[in-house]
Amino acid sequence: MQKTIFITGASSGLGKSAAKLFQSKGWRVIATMRNPENETELNKLNDVILLPLDVTQQDQIISVIEEVTHLYDVDVVMNNAGYGLIGVLESLDDEQIQRQITTNLLGVIRVSKAFTSHFRERKSGMFINITSTFGLIGYPMCSVYSATKFAIDGFSESMAYELAQFGIQVKIIAPGGMQTDFAVRSMELGQHDAYEKLTAEVSKGYSAEKLSNYTKVEDIAEIVFQSATDNKNQLRYIAGNDANLLYDERIKYSAETQVQNIRTNFTF
Template identity: 80%
Template sequence: MQKTIFITGASSGLGKSTAKLFQSKGWRVIATMRNPEKETELHILKDVVVLPLDVTNPEQIISTIKKVTNLYSVDVVMNNAGYGLIGVLESLSDEQIHRQIATNLLSVIRVSKAFTPHFREKKSGTFLNITSTFGLIGFPTCSIYSATKFAIDGFSESMAYELAQFGIQVKIIAPGGMQTDFAVRSMELGQHTAYEQLTAEVSKGYSPEQMANYTKVEDIAQITYEAATDNQNKLRYIAGNDAIGLYEERVKAGAEKQVQNIKTMFTF
C-alpha cells in the first residue's frame, strides 16, 4: 500500500530535496509551501500534491490538515519549514524575534497538534521534526534561532513519551551545515556595532569556501528517509559530518568543556 508524507517548507532546500526523494521511492508526497504558484518542479511529478500553507497562519494549518486527512491516510509528517535569524540579541527587534518563534517553533507545535488525532486513530504515524546542530549546541549570534531549535528538541522528546502508547513515533533530524542557498534565501541578519568583531568571525562560517565543505542536501534528505523507514525506536538523528563532530565533542568532553572552548574562540 502506498504511503504518504506531508512536508512543510517544501519549496526549496531540504524540504524540496526530501519531497523528490520520497516521490522517487514510490510515496505520495503532500508538499506544502507559502507560494505554490512559484513552484516549477514538484507539481509535475507523479503522486506529488502541492498545497499552499503559511505555517504562521494557525487557521490555515487547521484547514489544510483537515482537508488532507479527509483525503489521505498520512503516515509521516515532516516539520521542516523555518529560517535562520542570525545576529546578537541587541541587534534584533521584538518583531523579528516574534516572527522567528512563530515560524520555527509554533508551527511545529501547531502542525503536530493538528495531526495527532489522525495518527492516534490510526495507531501509527511518525513525526520528523527538523532541528539543527544549534538545537543541541549554542553558538554566538544564534540565540533566538537556537532557542527555537532547542525548544523543538525538548518538545519532540516530550511528545515521543506522550504518543508512544498510541504507536506514534517522534524523531528529530539535527543537520549541520548543508550545501543549499539557506544563507541567502532563508537567513535574516541583525547588525550591532558593538559586536562587529564577533559577527565578522562568525560570518566566516557562512563563506562560500566554508559552505563548499558542508554536507550535500541530498545526503541529509537520505538520512530523513532512513529515519522514516528504518523501523528503529530512535529519537535523534545527527546529520552531517560537522554536526556529528560537534555533538561527539559535547558527549565526550562534556557540555561545560565545550562551552569553555567556544567562549575562548570568541574572546577578543
C-alpha cells in the first residue's frame, strides 16, 4: 500500500529535496508551501500534491490538515518549515523575535497538534521534526534561533513519550550546514556595532569556502528517508559530517569551557 508524507516548507532546500526523494521511492507526497503557484519542479511529478500553507497562520493550518486527513491516511509528517534569525540579541527587535518563534516553534507545535488525533485514531504515524545542530549546541549570534530549535528538541522528546502508547513515533533530524541557499533565502540578519569583532569572527562560518564544505542537501534528505523507514526506536539523528564533529566536541568539552574560550578571545 502506498504511503503518504506531509511536508511543510517544501518549496526549496531540504523540504523540496525530501519531497523529490520520497516521491522517487513510491510515496505520495503532500508538499506544502506559502506560494505553490510559483513551484516549477514538484508540480511536474506524479503523486505530488501541492497545497498552500503558511505555518504562521493557525486557521490555515487547521483547515488544510482537516482537508488532507479527510482525503488521505497520512503516515509521516515532516515539520520542516523555518528560517534562520542571526544576530546578537541586542540587534533584534521584538517583531523579529516573535516572527522567529511563531514560524520555527509554534508552526511545529500547531501542525503536530492538528495531526495528533489523526495518528491516534489510526494507532500509527510518525512526526519527523527538523531541528539543527544549533538545537543541541548554543552558538554566538544564534540565541533566538537556537531557542526555537532547542525548544523543538524538547517538545519532540516529550511528545515521543506522550504518543508512544498509541503507536506514534517522533523523530528529530539535527542537520549541520547544508549546501543550499539558506544563508541568502532563509536567513534574517541583525547588526550591532558593539559586537563588531564577534560578528566578524562568526561570519567566517558563512563564507563561500565554508559553505562549499557543508553536506549536500540530498544527503540530509536520505537521512530523513532512513529515519522514516528504518523501523528503529531512535529519537535523534545527527545529520552531516560537521554536525557530528560539533556534537562530539560538545560532549568532550563542556559548555562552560567553550564560553570561557569566547570570554578570553573577545574581552575588551
